[in-house]
Amino acid sequence: MAGSGKQTPSPKAIIHQKFGAKASYRVEEVHDSSQSGCPGLALPQKGPSLYRCHLQLPDFSVVSNVFKKKKDSEQAAAELALEKLGIGPQNDDLTVDEAWDDIVGRIKYIFSDEFLSADQPLGAHLRAALRRDGDCCGSVPASVIATFDAKINSRCKIINPSVESDPFLVISYVMEAAAKLSDYIVASPHVASLRRKIPYPSEIVEALETHVSDSVDSRNIMAVYIPCLGKEIVEPDALDSSSDQYYLDIIAERFGLKDGNQVMISRTFGKASCGSECRLYSAIPNKLKFSEYSPVVSERLNLESRNARASYICGQDIHGDAILASVGYKWKSGNLDYNDVTVKSFYRICCGMSPNGIYKISRKAVLAAQLPISFTTKSNWGTPLPREILCTFCHQHRLAEPIFSLSSSPVKSLSDIYRSHKKLKVSGSADTDDDNLSKEKEDDTPGLGHGFRCEVKILTKSQDLVLDCSPRKFYEKENDATQNASLKALLWFSKFFDDLDVDGSDSDDEEDIKSPSTNVFAAPPILGNGDSSRTKNVPSEEKPVQTITNGSVVRICYSLSLAVEPAYSSDAYWSDRESPGEVTESNEDIESEVEAEYSIDLIESNEEIEFEVGIGAMNSHIESAVTKMTVGEYASFNTTLPAAAEALILAVANDTERMRHLLSERSHLDYSIVLLGVKGPTEERMEAAFFKPALSKQRVEYALKHIKESSASTLVDFGCGSGSLLDSLLDYPTSLQTTIGVDISHKGLKHAAKMLHSKLNNEACNVKSATLYDGSILEFDSRLYNIDIGTCLEVIEHMEEDEACEFGEKVLSLFRPKLLIVSTPNYEFNTILQRSTQEEDKSDESQLPKFRNNDHKFEWTRVQFNEWAAKLAQLHNYSVEFSGVGGSGEVEPGFASQIAVFRREASSEDKVVEERSMQQPYNVIWEWKKGDGDKKD
Numbered sequence: 061m062a063g064s065g066k067q068t069p070s071p072k073a074i075i076h077q078k079f080g081a082k083a084s085y086r087v088e089e090v091h092d093s094s095q096s097g098c099p100g101l102a103l104p105q106k107g108p109s110l111y112r113c114h115l116q117l118p119d120f121s122v123v124s125n126v127f128k129k130k131k132d133s134e135q136a137a138a139e140l141a142l143e144k145l146g147i148g149p150q151n152d153d154l155t156v157d158e159a160w161d162d163i164v165g166r167i168k169y170i171f172s173d174e175f176l177s178a179d180q181p182l183g184a185h186l187r188a189a190l191r192r193d194g195d196c197c198g199s200v201p202a203s204v205i206a207t208f209d210a211k212i213n214s215r216c217k218i219i220n221p222s223v224e225s226d227p228f229l230v231i232s233y234v235m236e237a238a239a240k241l242s243d244y245i246v247a248s249p250h251v252a253s254l255r256r257k258i259p260y261p262s263e264i265v266e267a268l269e270t271h272v273s274d275s276v277d278s279r280n281i282m283a284v285y286i287p288c289l290g291k292e293i294v295e296p297d298a299l300d301s302s303s304d305q306y307y308l309d310i311i312a313e314r315f316g317l318k319d320g321n322q323v324m325i326s327r328t329f330g331k332a333s334c335g336s337e338c339r340l341y342s343a344i345p346n347k348l349k350f351s352e353y354s355p356v357v358s359e360r361l362n363l364e365s366r367n368a369r370a371s372y373i374c375g376q377d378i379h380g381d382a383i384l385a386s387v388g389y390k391w392k393s394g395n396l397d398y399n400d401v402t403v404k405s406f407y408r409i410c411c412g413m414s415p416n417g418i419y420k421i422s423r424k425a426v427l428a429a430q431l432p433i434s435f436t437t438k439s440n441w442g443t444p445l446p447r448e449i450l451c452t453f454c455h456q457h458r459l460a461e462p463i464f465s466l467s468s469s470p471v472k473s474l475s476d477i478y479r480s481h482k483k484l485k486v487s488g489s490a491d492t493d494d495d496n497l498s499k500e501k502e503d504d505t506p507g508l509g510h511g512f513r514c515e516v517k518i519l520t521k522s523q524d525l526v527l528d529c530s531p532r533k534f535y536e537k538e539n540d541a542t543q544n545a546s547l548k549a550l551l552w553f554s555k556f557f558d559d560l561d562v563d564g565s566d567s568d569d570e571e572d573i574k575s576p577s578t579n580v581f582a583a584p585p586i587l588g589n590g591d592s593s594r595t596k597n598v599p600s601e602e603k604p605v606q607t608i609t610n611g612s613v614v615r616i617c618y619s620l621s622l623a624v625e626p627a628y629s630s631d632a633y634w635s636d637r638e639s640p641g642e643v644t645e646s647n648e649d650i651e652s653e654v655e656a657e658y659s660i661d662l663i664e665s666n667e668e669i670e671f672e673v674g675i676g677a678m679n680s681h682i683e684s685a686v687t688k689m690t691v692g693e694y695a696s697f698n699t700t701l702p703a704a705a706e707a708l709i710l711a712v713a714n715d716t717e718r719m720r721h722l723l724s725e726r727s728h729l730d731y732s733i734v735l736l737g738v739k740g741p742t743e744e745r746m747e748a749a750f751f752k753p754a755l756s757k758q759r760v761e762y763a764l765k766h767i768k769e770s771s772a773s774t775l776v777d778f779g780c781g782s783g784s785l786l787d788s789l790l791d792y793p794t795s796l797q798t799t800i801g802v803d804i805s806h807k808g809l810k811h812a813a814k815m816l817h818s819k820l821n822n823e824a825c826n827v828k829s830a831t832l833y834d835g836s837i838l839e840f841d842s843r844l845y846n847i848d849i850g851t852c853l854e855v856i857e858h859m860e861e862d863e864a865c866e867f868g869e870k871v872l873s874l875f876r877p878k879l880l881i882v883s884t885p886n887y888e889f890n891t892i893l894q895r896s897t898q899e900e901d902k903s904d905e906s907q908l909p910k911f912r913n914n915d916h917k918f919e920w921t922r923v924q925f926n927e928w929a930a931k932l933a934q935l936h937n938y939s940v941e942f943s944g945v946g947g948s949g950e951v952e953p954g955f956a957s958q959i960a961v962f963r964r965e966a967s968s969e970d971k972v973v974e975e976r977s978m979q980q981p982y983n984v985i986w987e988w989k990k991g992d993g994d995k996k997d
């Protein structure tokens with residue numbers, strides 16, 4: 061933060077002052093969920109550590125976002141708590157009178173001998189002021205003091221919180237305070253500047269002279285000129301810094317002002333969108349008398365001369381023409397530092413003000429991408445997630461950090477009980493993983509009467525409510541609840557910022573969203589920041605044959621170019637295309653005929669970008685083209701330019717002048733797209749859309765029924781994956797004493813180990829040992845011989861068909877479980893599932909993805925499955941029954957998941973053949989025994 065002599069206390073320090081030992085911080089290590097650690101797991105575990113802090117105060121607790129450093133998470137939690145308590149970190153509980161005293165004292169200190177050599181920007185301004193010519197020598201613009209001193213700023217906020225958006229008010233307070241120091245300081249109200257009455261001692265001044273200089277090099281500092289009148293274009297500008305002149309005096313010249321004392325300086329902004337921190341400079345209105353400044357004057361000024369575009373990007377009222385520049389004194393060295401700012405930077409900053417724009421920029425697809433209208437799964441969304449976008453948005457608009465409150469459904473599930481149990485047992489930092497583990501477990505235990513809702517509140521920094529968004533829906537995963545609530549809030553803001561249409565909120569959302577006021581925001585100027593193509597929903601000419609279904613994730617390579625057609629269309633270019641507009645003879649002069657030659661300028665391209673179809677994540681032209689393509693196909697087409705596109709094009713194009721010229725011609729957008737790949741809608745999603753409870757849960761329940769009936773004590777889950785069956789089995793009392801999982805996927809096994817680890821030390825459960833093996837079920841391992849129950853759920857279709865046959869052979873001839881349950885998708889059911897994710901889309905079914913999942917090597921009809929199972933059973937002395945879950949066996953097309961239950965005939969001999977007994981190719985990667993806890997291999 062810019063220069064106060066004494067640092068304001070940190071949020072943590074304030075909390076300490078108020079609560080002392082009653083404030084307890086607990087920092088939790090958060091791993092990437094797929095990577096979090098598990099004791100005793102014999103597989104490498106890696107993953108970046110992030111930290112989240114829980115702060116418990118006597119009356120409430122808060123939880124911070126995640127941070128790379130523990131320290132930051134603690135400060136963030138403290139800040140959240142202060143926000144909840146209604147204490148701004150800098151406000152220190154001062155009275156208005158005390159605030160005034162502080163300001164007066166601070167100004168006096170700023171003009172002291174000591175401060176002149178201060179290692180901070182304000183000190184550098186004071187030194188530079190001494191080098192100013194003539195009248196101005198030694199005089200410091202009041203706006204400099206108002207802008208660069210954090211302490212004065214925080215005290216002004218106590219006097220009147222509206223200084224946040226009204227920088228004139230701060231100046232008027234500075235002038236008023238300075239007037240009380242008439243013995244020390246000359247405050248000239250007409251020019252809004254301050255000067256020390258008694259000159260600095262000459263030895264101090266001389267000592268400073270050597271190392272202070274304003275000249276950067278011989279170059280100009282590139283800046284941007286933003287005219288007050290919206291009709292006038294935003295243009296590049298340059299500040300000539302070659303002389304040793306005070307930089308505010310140079311800026312003053314650009315406005316035709318006498319000197320820098322008349323220059324207003326805004327706060328900094330824009331770092332995220334253009335790389336460097338920018339400020340806006342403008343002229344203090346001529347007639348403005350700070351001694352008479354009041355809300356009435358401010359309102360009148362706003363009517364007369366508010367610069368809408370400039371005010372929009374920095375969130376303060378800016379008057380008259382403005383210059384956007386990144387220039388200022390460095391901390392420590394006190395030298396002038398700058399970064400070039402271009403017109404492109406200006407448009408990027410504008411773009412980054414809206415939810416849609418933030419998404420576009422972070423996807424690096426400003427023209428192509430748009431904020432999706434729904435959040436389905438994390439894996440389909442890409443980065444950044446809605447929650448991060450919402451945080452960026454709030455930061456951009458100087459709002460407080462969003463407050464998320466999660467609540468779970470009232471039913472206390474077993475997993476909750478286990479979790480609290482677990483918490484009592486483990487303590488100390490080494491076990492912070494446990495919290496993640498139990499959370500993950502909950503996430504992945506769908507349908508156990510458990511769910512999360514999230515409410516998100518957006519407040520201003522002064523704690524006024526802007527938006528309260530509380531979707532009523534429960535989600536199985538905590539994260540889904542948070543992301544969906546965030547997206548809802550973003551879409552609400554998007555209506556305001558991108559479409560200017562807050563009233564149009566969907567009727568069923570109304571109860572979820574409360575917003576007492578939107579007047580925290582000024583209406584955005586017309587920049588064309590949004591992409592109107594979504595709201596208008598461009599109707600396509602002929603109803604397209606959509607071959608890629610909603611919910612699929614496509615990977616494309618695209619380029620977008622701005623093309624200008626030739627003045628005379630003798631060119632064959634358009635002959636086989638639809639011309640974007642009537643081609644008329646040009647009446648213009650020779651020069652423009654030459655300029656109007658066919659040109660095509662690349663404006664945006666992406667070698668590879670993924671997006672989900674059907675949620676509006678991409679410009680509708682791209683999406684509708686892509687969904688008709690096949691993998692490897694190339695498509696190109698052009699569209700006329702929507703008015704909205706202009707600002708976006710300027711936000712991506714380096715050569716603003718040329719782009720403006722092209723945009724003024726009869727230009728259109730040329731799209732070239734290659735479809736690189738398609739992943740069908742996930743099996744999970746298709747099934748979730750169709751079955752309640754989820755099909756996966758129905759499979760578990762099916763297995764459970766057989767376990768209960770058979771009083772089995774040993775179970776092997778062949779292809780256990782992430783252990784969903786092994787995990788769920790622990791939720792119910794069963795006769796099982798030994799459970800074993802085998803899989804070849806390390807990722808799945810790690811996940812399984814973590815889940816089991818978090819759940820197994822529970823007294824209520826009968827299980828005495830649990831083991832996870834890394835191995836292929838196509839190989840025999842004698843440790844798995846002759847078990848009571850084998851399960852192999854949704855695994856065989858992930859192998860080649862001949863391997864599935866091989867597995868069938870081996871499991872019945874070598875492993876010889878007493879009972880074996882095999883499930884696999886019923887291919888005939890797919891049309892029904894696919895229809896459920898297709899919604900109204902009546903596309904040709906023959907074009908739909910063949911299998912439910914990309915990884916499926918085959919899917920069998922009922923006849924194929926029955927043949928496979930019946931043959932095997934007969935060969936190996938088993939009986940087999942057919943059944944299924946999802947739907948009904950009686951009605952066409954049968955169950956969604958078909959199941960074969962093999963039973964070993966009582967007569968068959970049960971001894972493992974001698975030479976096989978030594979075969980133990982599987983590796984134990986995790987093992988647990990009652991009483992021992994987790995053991996490494």
Ligand SMILES: C[S@@+](CC[C@H](N)C(=O)[O-])C[C@H]1O[C@@H](n2cnc3c(N)ncnc32)[C@H](O)[C@@H]1O
Pocket residue numbers: 778779780781782783784785802803804805808835836837838852853854855858859
């Ligand atoms: C769709 S998952 C099913 C996981 C689990 N059975 C369930 O129902 O949740 C298929 C699993 O089969 C595993 N798999 C495929 N081929 C395998 C093989 N030859 N040996 C062991 N596991 C295999 C995969 O690694 C994957 O975890």
Ligand SMILES: [Mg+2]
Pocket residue numbers: 743854855857858913916
């Ligand atoms: Mg499968």
